[in-house]
Amino acid sequence: MANSKRRHWALVGAAVTAVVVGAGIATAVSGGDPGGPTAFGHSPAATSGTTSPAGAPTAPAGSTGSTSNGSAPGITAPSTSAAKNAQLADMKWGLDYSDTLAYDTPDQVKTALDDAKRLGMDYIRVDFGWEDHQNFANFPPDFSKFDKVVAGANAHGLKILATIDFPPPWARRDACKDTAACPPADNALFAKFVKQAVARYSARGVHYWEVWNEPNIVAWAPLPDPADYTKLLVTVSAAIRSADPHAYILMGGLAADHPSPGAPFIAPYDFITAVANAGGLKAVDAIGYHPYPDGDPATSKTFLAISKSPKSIIAALNQAGAPNMPIWITETGANIPALIWGPPEQVKPQETAQVQQAKREVEVLSSYPNVVSFFWFSYQDDPPAHLVFGLRRGDGTYRPSFDALKQIIADAKKAR
Template sequence: MIVGAAMTAVVIAAGIATAVSGGDPGSPKAFGSQPASTAGADASAATPPPGAASGTGTDSAPSPTVTKTTAPKDMKWGLDYSDTLTFDKPDELATALDDAKRLGMDYIRVDFGWEDYQSFANFPPDFGKFDNVVAAANARNLKVLATIDFPPPWARRDTCKDTSACPPADNALFAKFVKQAVARYSARGVHYWEVWNEPNIVAWAPLPDPVDYTKLLVTVSAAIRAADPHAYILMGGLAADHPSPGAPFITPYDFITAVAKAGGLKAVDAVAYHPYPDGDPASSKTFQAISQSPTSIITALNQAGAPNMPIWITETGANIPALIFNQPDQVKPQEANQVHLAQREAEVLASYPNVASFFWFSYQDVPSAHLVFGLRRGDGTYRPSFDALQQIIADAKKSQ
């Protein structure tokens, strides 16, 4: 889906800035339909899994070797699709979710932007596109985690109307929309909701504001629980670092502390976090910020009186920066490194207290937005990381 030029610029700048380190793309969603090709990608670097769509390029490659991962007994595994599934054709949707099932995923994470469902104030929401996603997920026994965000232009604040990241002008009106959606989808088995995405960076326009965000969080959470007493609510996934040099950023510790002080933690069942590694996950400051640093998420939760609150990793992954910087000779080595990082991320997260989930970002590259973190390349061919992640999840579930 195409959104305002300002948000598109943020995504592109973030993708370039974090490409070398493999850090957080800082992207609230993936924009546009899935492209047909990826410049510089080597289409023969991986073979599609048995029974999967072949895409283009079928040269074989050795299966990646990964070591066995031990994960907590209740670790939840998920795949992030951003805002693409809603706009997929039926065969594309089926293939995408068949892949999630083949990987061993328990959940899919999808954006649920208000702007996608109610373009005009005087017309009721049209949920037809999301109905298809939920029906397809249910048919495969995949749970849906929906990220609620992004008002339509008519419902945004005057100060930031040109960007989808603009908070609603009226939280109560936003909550009314959310209540309608939750009532509809709780009857169809959807009970997991994440309120906004990365509100600690400019995905909350024009500047991150934890107190302002808390007002929306409390109002929306009350609407969710009124519509579905069994709902599980996540505080919006926090970015681990600056989305680009000099961009606004509030650390997860500071943001959670401020939200707790404003009463926001009482409204949720879990916090969410996006620790893209800036090196090996064991030593990455983004991973250490979970529980291994003095100003960690665990520290913030302890200080807020919520030491046992679950931490959902609703995005993590590793990108292929050679595709951004037109370095075709580096693509294969970086794809091999993506396999290694997937293994290390799973190992490190499994060792951390409170961590309840591992969601991989993302299913497929969107090169036009400089989002090249996919298990599939932009042309649809599978990376070695697909088979690697499948094995990681299988091994982890065997050990549970």
């Protein structure tokens, strides 16, 4: 249905790496478009001292985090049943569209956002690529494509989480000019573009920004580099806040695992620790994380890495003095691998299992401390890119997971 210019990297790799669980469903460890751009998501953190937009979770800096279970340093017990129910009731729900909406027709945008509203979503997550708006250095940005998305979101009462990414070729570093994962050659020039955009869209209700996507893998070209990323994060965050003091800024959603065997990867604990040591956590309001499960979410190492392992995200935040910083799940989901590798008769069983996987992911994530959002990747399949996680199939028809997720969200919101 969507006519996207670029493909989303759920995690970078030549193909989706999957683990078959349950009734034959595969949950993504990686997937993507090598040499293509990444998609980003944003979350706010409670340590910046800024005023957050309405509905943004906040917590005083330095306040006590979750309760330790005493089993090992840095391991945090899951929430109690009552706390879990309260956390689920307050969950922020979102749907990932990657870079599709900016290139859709008005009718396609309306249909896509009608679906988000029917699902009960609070947010849409979309790429905000510099190259989409300023292809030539000597011309001012043209924001008309994104104006359409913002207008549509506002008409549907949906908040936008915009992932800032994709420098145009003329603004990339020489070492990686051929990939949109390439960081800008000049962070200050990138920040100037971002400031223009934030000034324009804060007046139209856009306050949530995520700086880059999965910078802990090769979505930061040519290799992940937390110190280098921190320089961009601090510069861009300052530009955002100067244009919108109420902005809510997320550190770019971190990949939970290697995108493919042997591929570059810095574990979230190590990446967050390095960014914190370089002063980067002070620039954001939240951490973004993409825990596609490697099996049952209850035992998946990508989920356990939130708080139930010695080198967890919570452990890194505790050590950085930000124990209550929110964790936004800006991507998770479950794919249909039979569409890629076959056999065809497994497609329907995997689609049925996708429903159960969605329920389990929500159930398990709502038991973890600091988790405040659940964004499903993705709205619709992109079969040529091997991205088959959609609530809609490539032909636009609905999967059973659409109605299942709609019911999950409705049930969660009943307690509000």
